[in-house]
C-alpha cells in the first residue's frame with residue numbers, strides 16, 4: 001500500500017539530505033520518482049542539502065496541482081512510483097490534500113519533508129495539514145542542538161542579530177550565514193530549545209550576558 005510520509009525536524013536536522021537519500025535509494029532499485037521543492041535556499045527548481053548535494057527539482061508555486069501533474073503524466077504514458085516533496089511547510093493545505101489523493105487513488109508513495117513551526121512557533125499551514133493527513137509522521141533522528149546543548153525544538157529568526165517574533169512568515173534563509181536583504185537587514189535563523197526560544201536567548205545574547213561585567217559593589 002502506498003503511504004503519505006511526513007519527515008519533520010527543525011532547520012538543519014538533515015531533512016533535505018534524507019530527501020536526496022530517499023530518492024537515491026528508490027531510484028537505485030529502478031523506481032521512477034519526481035522531486036519537488038519550493039523556495040529552496042539554492043534557488044528555483046533545486047533541492048539542496050547543507051552536506052553539499054543538490055538535485056534538479058520541480059518548483060511548486062501557489063498554482064501547482066499535484067493531482068493534475070501526476071494524472072497528466074500517467075495519461076501521456078509516463079511512469080511515477082513515488083514523489084519526493086521538500087520544503088513542504090510552504091505548500092498550501094490544498095496541495096497536501098492533492099498529495100493524499102495521489103497516494104490513495106493512484107497508489108504512489110509520497111515522501112514529504114519540512115519544518116513544523118515558523119519563527120513565531122506557529123504551525124505552517126502545509127505542515128499542519130500533513131500532520132492531519134499523513135500515514136506516518138517521523139521526527140528526524142539527527143538532533144539539531146540548542147547552544148545550551150539541549151535538543152533544539154524551535155526555529156528562531158534574528159534580524160541584525162536580534163531575535164524577533166513578528167514579521168512575514170516566509171523569509172528564505174539559512175542558519176549561521178547571515179543573508180543581506182534589499183533593505184539591508186541581516187536575516188538569519190538559529191535553532192533553540194523551547195526554554196531559550198521563549199526567553200529569546202540566542203547564542204549571541206547568551207554570550208553577551210555571560211560577558212557582562214559584574215555590577216560594582218557600592219560602598
Ligand SMILES: Nc1ncnc2c1ncn2[C@@H]1O[C@H](COP(=O)(O)OP(=O)(O)O)[C@@H](O)[C@H]1O
Pocket residue numbers: 009010011012013014015016017018048049050051142144
Ligand atoms: N560539514 C559537515 N559535516 C558533517 N555533517 C554536516 C556538515 N554540514 C552539515 N552537516 C549535516 O547536515 C545537516 C543539515 O542537513 P540539511 O539536509 O541541509 O538539513 P535541513 O534540510 O533539515 O535543514 C546538519 O544537521 C548536519 O548533521
Ligand SMILES: Cc1cn([C@H]2C[C@H](O)[C@@H](COP(=O)(O)O)O2)c(=O)[nH]c1=O
Pocket residue numbers: 010011012015016039040041114115117118119120155156157169170171172173174189
Ligand atoms: C522558521 C522559518 C523558516 N523559514 C525558511 C528558512 C529556510 O529557507 C526554510 C527552512 O529550510 P530548512 O531546509 O529546513 O533549513 O524555511 C521561513 O521562511 N519562515 C520561518 O518562520
